[in-house]
Amino acid sequence: MTWKLFSTATFFFFFFAFMAVHYANMKTPAQDRYVAGHTQTVKPWYDASWKL
Numbered sequence: 001m002t003w004k005l006f007s008t009a010t011f012f013f014f015f016f017a018f019m020a021v022h023y024a025n026m027k028t029p030a031q032d033r034y035v036a037g038h039t040q041t042v043k044p045w046y047d048a049s050w051k052l
Helices: 002-027
Strands: none
Touching: none
């Protein structure tokens, strides 16, 4: 029983440690501010030029 509890606690410790590092890495902005496909022209899905 003690070994099962230890292995479960160890799993959750490393899992949440990995998730914390992964989340911090994803939330950190890129250093070069590069946007993928910045040279491509993006076609809008709708025309927002009209006004009510």
